[in-house]
Amino acid sequence: MDAGFKKRLHQPWFGGGVGALLATLTGLALFWFPFGKGLRDWSFDLPFLFRPEAKINDVVIIYLDEKSYRQLNQDPASFDRGLHAQLVNRLKQAGVKLIVFDILFIDDSGPITAADQEFARAIQNQGRVVLGAQFYQDTHLGYNSATVWPPIDLFRNVAAGWGLALVNRDTDFAARIQYPGTGQVPSLAWKAAEISGAEVTQRPETRLRERWLNYYSSAPFPAISYCDVISGKQLPADISLKDKVVFVGSGEVAGYSGQEKEQFRSPWTWLTGYFPCGVEIHALTFANLVRQDWMTRLPDGLQTMLFIFAGILLGYGLSCYRPVAATGLAAAAAVIVTTLAIIMADRFHVWMSWMIIVAIQIPIGLSWAYLFSSVKSYVQTQVLETSLALYLSPESVKQILRQPDLLKPGAELKTVSILFSDIAGFSKISERMITEDLVKLMNAYYETAIGCVHETRGTVMNLIGDAIFAIWNAPQEQPDHQYRACKAAILLNRALIRFEEASWHLPLYTRVGLHTGAVCVGNIGSSTHFDYTAIGESVNLASRLEGLNKQLGTNILATREIQKSSEGKIVSRLAGYFKFKGFNQVVEVHEMVGLPEEEQATAEWRKTFITGLSRFMHKEFDEARAAFTKVLELRPNDGPSKFYLEQIRQFAIHPPNAEWMGEIDLTEK
Numbered sequence: 100m101d102a103g104f105k106k107r108l109h110q111p112w113f114g115g116g117v118g119a120l121l122a123t124l125t126g127l128a129l130f131w132f133p134f135g136k137g138l139r140d141w142s143f144d145l146p147f148l149f150r151p152e153a154k155i156n157d158v159v160i161i162y163l164d165e166k167s168y169r170q171l172n173q174d175p176a177s178f179d180r181g182l183h184a185q186l187v188n189r190l191k192q193a194g195v196k197l198i199v200f201d202i203l204f205i206d207d208s209g210p211i212t213a214a215d216q217e218f219a220r221a222i223q224n225q226g227r228v229v230l231g232a233q234f235y236q237d238t239h240l241g242y243n244s245a246t247v248w249p250p251i252d253l254f255r256n257v258a259a260g261w262g263l264a265l266v267n268r269d270t271d272f273a274a275r276i277q278y279p280g281t282g283q284v285p286s287l288a289w290k291a292a293e294i295s296g297a298e299v300t301q302r303p304e305t306r307l308r309e310r311w312l313n314y315y316s317s318a319p320f321p322a323i324s325y326c327d328v329i330s331g332k333q334l335p336a337d338i339s340l341k342d343k344v345v346f347v348g349s350g351e352v353a354g355y356s357g358q359e360k361e362q363f364r365s366p367w368t369w370l371t372g373y374f375p376c377g378v379e380i381h382a383l384t385f386a387n388l389v390r391q392d393w394m395t396r397l398p399d400g401l402q403t404m405l406f407i408f409a410g411i412l413l414g415y416g417l418s419c420y421r422p423v424a425a426t427g428l429a430a431a432a433a434v435i436v437t438t439l440a441i442i443m444a445d446r447f448h449v450w451m452s453w454m455i456i457v458a459i460q461i462p463i464g465l466s467w468a469y470l471f472s473s474v475k476s477y478v479q480t481q482v483l484e485t486s487l488a489l490y491l492s493p494e495s496v497k498q499i500l501r502q503p504d505l506l507k508p509g510a511e512l513k514t515v516s517i518l519f520s521d522i523a524g525f526s527k528i529s530e531r532m533i534t535e536d537l538v539k540l541m542n543a544y545y546e547t548a549i550g551c552v553h554e555t556r557g558t559v560m561n562l563i564g565d566a567i568f569a570i571w572n573a574p575q576e577q578p579d580h581q582y583r584a585c586k587a588a589i590l591l592n593r594a595l596i597r598f599e600e601a602s603w604h605l606p607l608y609t610r611v612g613l614h615t616g617a618v619c620v621g622n623i624g625s626s627t628h629f630d631y632t633a634i635g636e637s638v639n640l641a642s643r644l645e646g647l648n649k650q651l652g653t654n655i656l657a658t659r660e661i662q663k664s665s666e667g668k669i670v671s672r673l674a675g676y677f678k679f680k681g682f683n684q685v686v687e688v689h690e691m692v693g694l695p696e697e698e699q700a701t702a703e704w705r706k707t708f709i710t711g712l713s714r715f716m717h718k719e720f721d722e723a724r725a726a727f728t729k730v731l732e733l734r735p736n737d738g739p740s741k742f743y744l745e746q747i748r749q750f751a752i753h754p755p756n757a758e759w760m761g762e763i764d765l766t767e768k
Contacts, residue, residue, distance in 0.1 A: 115415030118467040122460045123410025129455045130406055136270070142454040143275055143311065143394075144366040146444035152316035155386050159195075159343045160322045160378055161186070163202070164350030167325035180204075181214035185329055186347065187221035187228065193340035199229045199291045199385070201264050201348030201378040205248040215253055223257040229291045230254055231264030234281065247284055262290035266363060266380045273364035274380045277310040277393060288384035295344060297389045311394035312380070313387050313448055317367035320382055324350075344385065348378025394444070397451040409436075409456045413464035418471050425468040433457045510621030515570040515633060516584035516613070516661055517641040518557070520548065520591065522565040523608040523649065541565070544595075544607060551590040555583040560632050570633050573620045581615050581664035585691055588613055588655045589669060612644030613657035613691070615664075636682075643679040644688065647765070651690070652738015659687035670698045672705045674739050675712060676762040685762045690739065704733040708740060716761025720747045 129135030163178075173179060183202075190198055222228045233248040250261050264287045267276045280286040285293070285306060293300035300306075321338045325347070334340070362374035387393040397405075413432065417425040440453040522528070522544075529537055545562060552559050552569045556577065561568040569587070572580035588611045595609050616637025644656045651674060662671055670692040676685050692701055711726025724747050727740040734740075746763065 115418045118414030118418040118464055118471065119411040120414065121410075121467055122414035122463045123407050125463055126406035126410050126455050126460045127403065129459055130402060130452055135452075135455065138454040138458055139452045140269070140271060140273065140275070141458075142440070142452040143450050144273070145454070146441045146450065147314045147366040148370070149441045150445045153319060154321075155315055155319045156321065157343055158320050158382050158386055159338065159340060159345050160320045160382055161325050161328055161345055161347045162322055162350030162376075162378070163325045163348065167329075167350075170326045171329065179214055180212070180218040182329060184214070184217040184221040186325065187218070187225050189328055189331070190340060190345055191221075191225045194342060195340050195345045196342050197227045197229065197259075197291060197295055197344040198225060199231075199287065199344065199346045199381065201231050201287065201346060201381050203231050203233055203248075203264065204250045204254050205233055207251040211253060219253050219257050222254060227259045227294060228257075229287065229294060230258045230261040231287050232261050232284065234263045234265055234284070245281070247281070259294050260290045262287035264377070264381065266361065266377050268361070268363060271364060272362075272374075273368075274375070275311055277312055277384045277387065279307050279310070282307070286381075286384070288381050288388060291344065291381075291385050292388040295385075295389060297391075299388050299391055309396065310387070311396060311450065312383055313392050313394045314366055314383065315386070317365065317371060317373070319386075320346075320379065346378050346382040346385070348381070349376055392448055394448050394450055397449055402451050405451070406455065406460070409460050410464075413456075413460050414467060417464040417468040420468065422469050422472050425465055425472075429461050429465040429468075433461050436461075510619040510634075512617055513573050513620050514615065514617050515572045515620060515637075516580045516615045517618070517633070517638055518552070518567070518569045518571075518584050518588060519612040519638075519641040519645040520567045520588075521610050521645050523610055525565040528607075547594050548591055548609070551587050551594055554590060555587040557583060557587055558631070568638075570618075570620070573633065574631070579664070581661045582668055584613055584615075584661060585657060585665045585669045586694075588657075588691055589694055592654050609654065610645050610648035611655040611691075612641045612646070612648070613655065613661050614641040614644060615658070615661040616640065640679065640682065640686065643682070644686075647677065647679075647688065650765075651742050652736070653690050655691040657689050657691055659689065662689040662691070665691075667695075669694060670701060670705075672708055673712060675743075676716075676760075678762055678764045678766055680766045704730050704737065707733065708737070711740070711743065712761075715743055715747070718755070718759075720750060723747060 129138055167173075168175060171179075171182060173182070183200075187198060222230075230250040232250060234245070235248070236245040247263070249255055250258065255261055262285045263278070263280050265278050266274050267278045269275055277288070278286045280289055289300065289306060323334060323338065327334070361377045363377070363380055365373075365375050368374055413429075417429060420428060436453055436456050440451070443449045443451070528540075532540065544565075545567075548567055549559055552567070555571070556575070557569045557571045558573060559567065559569045569584075571577050571583045571587075577583060591609060591611065595607055614637055616635070618633040618635035618637050620631075620633040622631055640658065644658065648654060648656055653674065656674060657671070665671070671689045672692060674688045674690045677688055678685050692705070707726055708730045711723045711730065714720070714723035714726060724744060727744050727747075730737050730740040
């Protein structure tokens with residue numbers, strides 16, 4: 100993966116910028132282009148479902164329904180207008196304030212009948228009747244033609260007014276925008292509101308302004324069947340006609356007098372399956388105008404700014420959080436936006452295309468947050484895996500990758516077992532080899548040495564020149580970490596002997612220091628630079644032990660803290676007590692000799708050495724000298740015996756003080 104891309108992944112602007120761009124552009128596209136209309140429509144419809152339902156009692160609807168046609172023995176195509184006259188008269192007697200007919204009386208092809216005359220007299224006597232007119236607009240061969248068919252003169256001349264009985268039908272058959280009429284002729288609802296004295300109609304220049312229907316409930320108006328009024332049937336107790344505005348129009352029938360039946364989708368239709376008829380939409384428009392509580396759409400420019408703001412906030416903000424937190428924030432954002440949309444619609448009668456934010460911009464922001472987090476985690480895992488492969492065995496790497504917190508900078512105090520190794524005389528070896536051969540030698544050496552650490556599940560902390568620094572019990576817990584470290588040292592010693600014999604002519608003696616103690620271990624770096632290491636006095640002590648090998652002529656030295664846990668598992672001998680520079684305490688040091696199979700072969704010289712060391716510590720130097728000399732007979736190149744013989748020779752010249760208890764003081768060396 101491109102290094103530049105990895106770097107950009109850690110830049111806050113990258114993930115947030117891409118998320119903000121996706122959420123913003125998608126939101127704007129859905130707002131401005133036709134494919135987003137469904138979400139815009141839902142934005143208008145849904146808030147009505149969450150509002151308290153309201154009843155409008157000053158408007159009553161009389162349905163010319165199937166029941167009325169059947170009981171009155173009428174055909175929708177030739178309805179007796181004398182019955183309309185009876186209806187108007189009865190409504191006048193009931194004290195209605197205004198009668199609005201959503202029924203067309205536009206056919207003047209036949210002669211005027213007695214029923215027509217009777218209906219005209221009823222309209223005139225009532226004095227406040229509004230009639231519907233038809234409007235037809237056609238576009239053909241590039242020419243627009245618009246025709247208005249008003250009520251016939253007989254009725255129009257006696258009516259209080261007339262208006263266009265049309266409803267704006269949306270592409271999904273819903274009624275959302277109020278129909279205001281044409282430039283010259285108002286709508287039926289506007290004319291009825293004007294005659295009722297509605298304040299909004301006193302500003303006729305505002306009639307064509309965009310207004311949206313404010314639905315009060317799924318059935319806000321009291322309703323009566325046409326035939327029940329004609330027959331004089333007693334009305335329900337909760338319905339009164341006095342001082343009411345009555346709208347008369349088609350109910351749910353196959354057709355009705357003078358006009359093809361129309362029904363429209365309302366916000367509740369998908370729940371109830373009921374499609375309001377045209378007369379209900381006219382009555383709703385009238386009620387909105389009289390109450391001046393129609394819905395207003397937030398201006399396009401302001402909505403555009405909101406979508407840009409939401410896109411940036413959601414796309415950028417959610418990408419800054421982990422998936423679980425981002426999901427919670429996204430859910431909270433959806434609830435907040437939905438709540439605000441409902442409050443705006445209910446209290447302020449304002450709506451906007453908020454579903455674009457809830458259904459698209461929030462999911463896009465959240466999806467990008469998940470995707471970006473996954474890509475970032477994958478890249479971080481690759482970085483971590485590459486880094487850990489330098490330190491850990493393949494099996495350990497897989498386990499550690501389940502701990503993403505390792506990437507975070509910081510350290511913890513932990514007890515670990517520490518191994519420090521170095522190649523004896525490496526500077527002389529490097530002087531004898533050309534650079535290319537030295538590189539090959541070191542690569543082969545490290546492959547062998549690191550393999551021994553990984554075999555015991557150790558963690559290689561650092562490679563410094565020819566030195567190896569490794570620990571156990573971190574980052575994974577290892578109850579037997581002391582034994583693992585000691586075993587790794589033995590394996591390393593054996594492997595390098597075979598390595599030297601098989602591949603190289605120069606000696607590669609490796610000296611190892613082992614210690615168990617508390618260190619600060621962790622990522623001593625940053626989130627973009629992984630440097631898992633350990634620091635502390637215990638590390639320094641292991642390093643001192645590694646250096647002590649040179650003086651004692653040994654390969655592996657360990658403190659009592661780490662050696663005691665491997666007794667019976669790894670053969671060792673006490674090498675003495677030493678005081679190191681920078682440390683106040685005297686350290687008990689052991690030499691790690693080998694695995695259990697070597698115990699028998701080394702038992703005699705180890706026992707003799709312990710005898711000599713005991714005599715040495717008791718200042719019995721003659722007995723100590725004899726014991727160390729015997730060790731050299733059994734093991735001619737035993738470095739510790741030679742070291743103590745030299746110490747005895749020095750003490751003959753400069754005897755130790757009275758408080759001396761056998762320790763070797765290295766602080767002056």
